[in-house]
Amino acid sequence: xxxxxxxxxxxxxxxxxxxxxxxxxxxxxxxxxxxxxxxxxxxxxxxxxxxxxxxxxxxxxxxxxxxxxxxxxxxxxxxxxxxxxxxxxxxxxxxxxxxxxxxxxxxxxxxx
Amino acid sequence: xxxxxxxxxxxxxxxxxxxxxxxxxxxxxxxxxxxxxxxxxxxxxxxxxxxxxxxxxxxxxxxxxxxxxxxxxxxxxxxxxxxxxxxxxxxxxxxxxxxxxxxxxxxxxxxxxx
Numbered sequence: 697x698x699x700x701x702x703x704x705x706x707x708x709x710x711x712x713x714x715x716x717x718x719x720x721x722x723x724x725x726x727x728x729x730x731x732x733x734x735x736x737x738x739x740x741x742x743x744x745x746x747x748x749x750x751x752x753x754x755x756x757x758x759x760x761x762x763x764x765x766x767x768x769x770x771x772x773x774x775x776x777x778x779x780x781x782x783x784x785x786x787x788x789x790x791x792x793x794x795x796x797x798x799x800x801x802x803x804x805x806x807x808x
Numbered sequence: 809x810x811x812x813x814x815x816x817x818x819x820x821x822x823x824x825x826x827x828x829x830x831x832x833x834x835x836x837x838x839x840x841x842x843x844x845x846x847x848x849x850x851x852x853x854x855x856x857x858x859x860x861x862x863x864x865x866x867x868x869x870x871x872x873x874x875x876x877x878x879x880x881x882x883x884x885x886x887x888x889x890x891x892x893x894x895x896x897x898x899x900x901x902x903x904x905x906x907x908x909x910x911x912x913x914x915x916x917x918x919x920x921x922x
Contacts, residue, residue, distance in 0.1 A: 727909060738812075738899050738913025739851070784851060794839055794908050795864055798851040 699723075700785055700799035708805045712774055717802045719785035720767045726790045728761055728768045731798075733782040775806045810834070812914035814900050820920045826888040829917045832881055833902030841901040841911060842875055842885050851899070857883065890921045 703718045719728070727746045731739035743752050745761035745768065752759045756779075758771040772779055785799040813832040821827055833840045841856040855865040860877045868875070872891070877883040887894055897918050901911040
């Protein structure tokens with residue numbers, strides 16, 4: 697079973713601060729995704745990265761896929777209270793199929 | 809457009825009872841997924857279907873769990889008999905063949921087994 701470890705597990709910051717969340721594994725993946733989940737709702741896809749070394753930006757969020765396609769990071773610039781939520785990485789193995797393995801999650805709280 | 813619809817949103821039952829969770833995927837989607845989320849184990853895939861056929865059920869915990877998809881617009885996840893350790897939030901998600909990397913999740917069913 698592939699294991700996706702996220703760090704940190706919990707993060708509490710002030711509005712305006714920057715932060716980085718990491719997603720690491722010993723396995724190589726064909727693609728990696730980041731989701732955000734708010735209380736009482738299902739996860740919502742933020743981005744998909746496919747190529748090793750790929751960087752994608754979504755407004756204040758920057759996503760990077762590691763060169764070896766084993767890890768990824770999510771960087772948020774000038775966090776806002778609306779960024780509060782559970783951030784999950786999820787990966788698809790190189791063996792094909794449509795199965796996603798989710799990471800352990802990072803609970804982010806942004807306070808005024 | 810309606811998203812993935814799940815019912816009930818909350819379920820409280822007693823140990824030993826049968827529980828049936830329901831899901832209506834997004835119209836036109838070919839894939840349907842059932843996940844379970846707990847604090848201890850995170851979000852885990854239980855089973856997924858493609859064109860109503862189960863493709864991978866390796867995540868189904870044990871024989872007490874069963875899932876069916878009788879048609880393209882409806883799926884059920886049944887637990888019989890239920891146990892307290894089954895308490896979790898169960899999510900259904902769907903995706904299309906043309907954009908299968910994008911899964912759309914329902915709001916979840918919060919199950920509590922006493």
